[in-house]
Amino acid sequence: MRLVTDGDLGTADVLRTQSEVEARIRAICFKTGPPSLIGAELEWTLHDQAAPSAPLRAETLRRALGRHTPATLGSPHPPAPLPAGGTVTVEPGGQIEISSAPARSLRALHAAVETDRAHLSGLLAEAGLVLGEHGIDPHRAPHRLVRTARYDAMEQSFDSRGPDGRVMMCSTAGLQVCLDAGTPAELPTRWAAVSALGPPLLAAFATARRHAGRDTGLASARMAAWWAMDPRLTHPVGDPVTSDPAGAWVRYALAAPLTCVRRDGGCWDAPPGATLGDWARGRLPLPLTVADVDYHLSTLFPPVRPRGYLEVRYLDAQPGADWIVPVAVLATLLADPATTGAALDLALPTAGRWVPAFTAGLGDAALRRTATAVLELAAGRAEPGLRHTIERRLAAATGEPT
DSSP states (O other): OOOOOGGGOOTTOBOOSHHHHHHHHHHHHBOOSSOOOEEEEEEEOEEESSOTTSOOOHHHHHHHHGGGOOGGGTOSSOOOOOTTSOEEEEOTTSOEEEEOOOBSSHHHHHHHHHHHHHHHHHHHHHTTEEEOOSSBOSSOOOOOOOOOHHHHHHHHHHHTTOTHHHHHHHHBOEEEEEEOOOOTTTHHHHHHHHHHTHHHHHHHTOOBOEETTEEOSOSBHHHHHHHHSOHHHHSOSSOSOOSOHHHHHHHHHHHSBOOOOOOSSSOOOOOTTOBHHHHHTTOSSSOOBHHHHHHHHTTOOOSEEESBSEEEEEEEOOSGGGGHHHHHHHHHHTSSHHHHHHHHHHHGGGTTOHHHHHHTGGGSHHHHHHHHHHHHHHHHHSOHHHHHHHHHHHHHHHTOOO
């Protein structure tokens, strides 16, 4: 039987066998070719400037965003792009996010995102709102502002395992870095490197200690919440070192539970306990379409997620303009195969230390050594305009004066 390929399918086409489902996932998970683009997604908690612990009101946010208001807040029109091409989305708890347009260089990305961040900050300031500076809301407990069928179903699914899903949905803010997958020959090393770099870079850039008015004692309560959820949804995609990252992703996606199933009407609740693999094997009464598979992939949240490109999801939100520092570190470490290989060698000894990373951060001696080594590598090879910013973070990690 001939397997379907990406070019064969429309999103409404039914996938009738698990082999067809696996082929679909493989076809879209990595778009290979010479690396040329970089992007970033900056997410912030949002606060009343005069009373940071006050609850948000959807109407206040709609007025502030104006023509940039997304559909999840009730806009009947697609949101207008920001001046440099970024788009605005609003997360379940009212966190606000800028998704950059893809850029051809780190310098171009920096300029574009700073233009869009300044524009967004100005709009919010007129409404008395200010962007947060931490990876988790330091002032408020989780409270959902955005009501959609997707978020209703996800909340119902997450609640069955405990409170951490609501914390993730409504209180956390991350910084995502989007990097090209690279050529077929480069892909395994690039995938392994961004994955293995997760624990030391999470530790080095942790900003999420306080939540809901208390000191959690954790370096990153944001990542702690993600980690405490269903590991089939939020833990890493297997061993970072593999010759077949696409195969690892296929296995992860099939084993992951369904958190929502799109239907006509308002209820998207997933059948309890069902996985994508169950659906692919015909154990649900609904036909499985290409669009269903693609949507399921959007509900998986590992620290690194393949979306055609590599989406790095393990970083906490950074204060103000500091977002560029971890982005520059990752971009520099993946700038050429030799540097990527060197970064992987440095990061592998602590590649599995996710729990110490979000609990102790750089207080963990092994992670401190790795973070220092990879930041030194990045500082030594960064473009001159960003070298000093990386060196400042390196000095903070090592406790040395700048």
